[in-house]
Amino acid sequence: xxxxxxxxxxxxxxxxxxxxxxxxxxxxxxxxxxxxxxxxxxxxxxxxxxxxxxxxxxxxxxxxxxxxxxxxxxxxxxxxxxxxxxxxxxxxxxxxxxxxxxxxxxxxxxxxxxxxxxxxxxxxxxxxxxxxxxxxxxxxxxxxxxxxxxxxxxxxxxxxxxxxxxxxxxxxxxxxxxxxxxxxxxxxxxxxxxxxxxxxxxx
Numbered sequence: 001x002x003x004x005x006x007x008x009x010x011x012x013x014x015x016x017x018x019x020x021x022x023x024x025x026x027x028x029x030x031x032x033x034x035x036x037x038x039x040x041x042x043x044x045x046x047x048x049x050x051x052x053x054x055x056x057x058x059x060x061x062x063x064x065x066x067x068x069x070x071x072x073x074x075x076x077x078x079x080x081x082x083x084x085x086x087x088x089x090x091x092x093x094x095x096x097x098x099x100x101x102x103x104x105x106x107x108x109x110x111x112x113x114x115x116x117x118x119x120x121x122x123x124x125x126x127x128x129x130x131x132x133x134x135x136x137x138x139x140x141x142x143x144x145x146x147x148x149x150x151x152x153x154x155x156x157x158x159x160x161x162x163x164x165x166x167x168x169x170x171x172x173x174x175x176x177x178x179x180x181x182x183x184x185x186x187x188x189x190x191x192x193x194x195x196x197x198x199x200x201x202x203x
Contacts, residue, residue: 010185024190052086069120121156
C-alpha cells in the first residue's frame with residue numbers, strides 16, 4: 001500500500017492577476033453568496049413595501065441565454081386594488097373616482113397566468129376576474145388592466161436588470177472584502193478551493 005498526497009497552491013482573490021481567472025472567481029463566489037432565493041425574497045419584499053402587493057411571485061432565468069427574462073405570476077386581489085393606497089394610483093390612473101366606484105362590485109382581481117417554458121415578461125397574460133360588467137364597465141376595467149400592464153412591464157424590466165447585477169456584477173474591492181471575510185482561496189485558474197480537503201502547509 002502507498003500513501004499519496006497532493007499539494008496545490010491557494011491564491012487569495014487579490015493574488016489572481018489574470019482577468020479570466022478573476023472573472024471565474026467572481027462568478028463562483030456570487031453563486032454562493034447570492035443564491036436565487038434571496039433575490040426572489042428581495043423582490044417579494046419590495047412588492048409589498050412599495051406597492052402593498054402580497055400575492056405575486058416571480059419566475060426568472062438570467063443566464064445570458066435565449067429566452068432569458070423575469071416575470072410575475074399570481075394575482076392582485078380586490079383589496080389590493082381598491083383598498084390599497086400604494087397601488088390604487090397605478091391601477092386607476094386617468095380614471096375619475098366615479099368610474100372607479102362604478103366597477104367596485106364588478107372587478108374581483110387581476111390574475112397573472114404564466115405559460116410556456118420561458119420566463120420573460122411576455123410569457124404572462126393578465127386576466128380580470130369580473131362579475132357581470134356592462135359594456136361601459138368593461139371598458140373601464142380594460143383601462144385598469146392596461147395601467148397594470150404598463151406598470152408590470154416596467155417592473156419586470158427593472159428587476160431583470162437588477163438580477164443581472166445581483167448574480168454577475170461585483171467590483172474588485174467588494175470581491176476582495178467578501179473573500180477576506182469568508183477566507184476564500186482559489187486555484188490559479190480562479191476555481192474555489194474546498195479547503196476542507198487539504199492540510200495547510202507552512203510556506
